[in-house]
Amino acid sequence: MWKYLSKRVILSLFTLLVILFVSYILLRLAPGDPTKSSFLGENAANNSSPSGEKGAFAVNKSLREKLHLDKNPLLGFLYWMNGVVLHFDFGDSATVDKGRPVTRLIMERLHITLRLNILAAILIYVLAIPLGIHSAIFQGSRTDKVLTFFLFLLYSLPGFWAALMLQAFFCEGGKFPIFPLKGLPAPDYLGKTVFQGFFESARYYILPVFCLSYAGFAGLSRFARAGMIEVIKQDYIKTARAKGLPDYLVVFKHAFRNALITMVTLFAELLPGLVAGSIIIEYVFSIPGMGSLSMMALASRDIPLVMALFAFGSALTLAGIIFSDILYVIVDPRINFDTRS
Numbered sequence: 001m002w003k004y005l006s007k008r009v010i011l012s013l014f015t016l017l018v019i020l021f022v023s024y025i026l027l028r029l030a031p032g033d034p035t036k037s038s039f040l041g042e043n044a045a046n047n048s049s050p051s052g053e054k055g056a057f058a059v060n061k062s063l064r065e066k067l068h069l070d071k072n073p074l075l076g077f078l079y080w081m082n083g084v085v086l087h088f089d090f091g092d093s094a095t096v097d098k099g100r101p102v103t104r105l106i107m108e109r110l111h112i113t114l115r116l117n118i119l120a121a122i123l124i125y126v127l128a129i130p131l132g133i134h135s136a137i138f139q140g141s142r143t144d145k146v147l148t149f150f151l152f153l154l155y156s157l158p159g160f161w162a163a164l165m166l167q168a169f170f171c172e173g174g175k176f177p178i179f180p181l182k183g184l185p186a187p188d189y190l191g192k193t194v195f196q197g198f199f200e201s202a203r204y205y206i207l208p209v210f211c212l213s214y215a216g217f218a219g220l221s222r223f224a225r226a227g228m229i230e231v232i233k234q235d236y237i238k239t240a241r242a243k244g245l246p247d248y249l250v251v252f253k254h255a256f257r258n259a260l261i262t263m264v265t266l267f268a269e270l271l272p273g274l275v276a277g278s279i280i281i282e283y284v285f286s287i288p289g290m291g292s293l294s295m296m297a298l299a300s301r302d303i304p305l306v307m308a309l310f311a312f313g314s315a316l317t318l319a320g321i322i323f324s325d326i327l328y329v330i331v332d333p334r335i336n337f338d339t340r341s
Helices: 002-029 042-046 055-066 073-087 102-137 142-156 159-170 194-232 235-242 247-267 270-276 279-284 290-299 303-331
Strands: none
Touching: 002 073, 002 303, 073 303, 102 142, 102 194, 102 247, 102 290, 102 303, 142 194, 159 194, 159 279, 194 247, 194 279, 235 247, 247 303, 270 303, 279 290, 290 303
C-alpha cells in the first residue's frame, strides 16, 4: 500500500505542477493588466515620482517588475515557483489588499469558509444517507416516489436563485423577517446566556448553510439509493436474509458497508469544497470568506492571490482523491493496492 501511495503522491505533485503552469499561462494571456491605474485606483494617477514621471507609470513599472510581468510567461512562472518552493512565499497581493501577503489574506478568511462548509457537509451526510437507504429499501413505494420528485426538484434549483428567494421571504425586509439579511454575527456575546449566543449565531448560518448543502444533499441521497439498490440484489444479501437475520442487521452490517464505495468516491470532492467555498452564496449573503476573496481576486486580476488560491484548491483536490483511495481499503478489505500496477 505504501508503495502505491508513494507513486500516487509523486504523480499528484506532477499533476499539481502542470495545473499551476497552465493556470499561470492562462492568467498571463488573458486580457487586462493588474498594474494599470484602472486596477490600482485613481490616486495612483494623481501622484508623481521624484523623477517627474506620472505616479501611475512609476507604480506600474515597479509593480510589473515585482510581479515578473516584464518577463515572458515561462520565466515569470519559474520566478513564482522559486519563491513558493524555496521560501513558501506566494507573494503579496497586487490589487485586492495591495502589499499584504496573500497567505495572510487567505488565513483571515479560511476559518469562515471552513465553518460554513463543515456545517453543510455534516448536514449533507446526516440527512442524505438515511434517506437514500430508506428509498432503496422501499424502492417503488409512494414514499420513494415523493422523495425522488422532491430531491430532483431541489437538485435543479440554481443556488443563487434559491438564496435570493430565501432572502426575499425570510430575511429582514421580507415577508417573514426571521433571519438577518447579510453578514455574520458579531463576536460580542457579553451579557448573553449560552442559549442566546447560540441562537443569535444560528440565525446567521441557517440560510447560507442550507443553500450550500441542498444540492449536494439531493445528489448524494440519489447515489446512496442507487448503491444500496445494487447491493441488496446480491446473492450474499439474500443468503443473510435466508439465515433469518433481522432486517436492520442485513441492511446496516452487510449491505450498507458495501454500498459505501460510491459515497467514498464522492468524498474526494469534499476537501476542496471546504476551502474553496461557494462564490455565489458568499457573495449573496455578504460573507467575507474564501469565495468572495476568489471573486475579488479574479475580478482585479490579482495574479499572486489567484495563483495561491489555485494552488490550495488543486492541492486539496488531489489530496481528497488520495484520501479516498485510503478509505477504499478501510471500507472494503478486498481492495489491495500492493497487487495493483
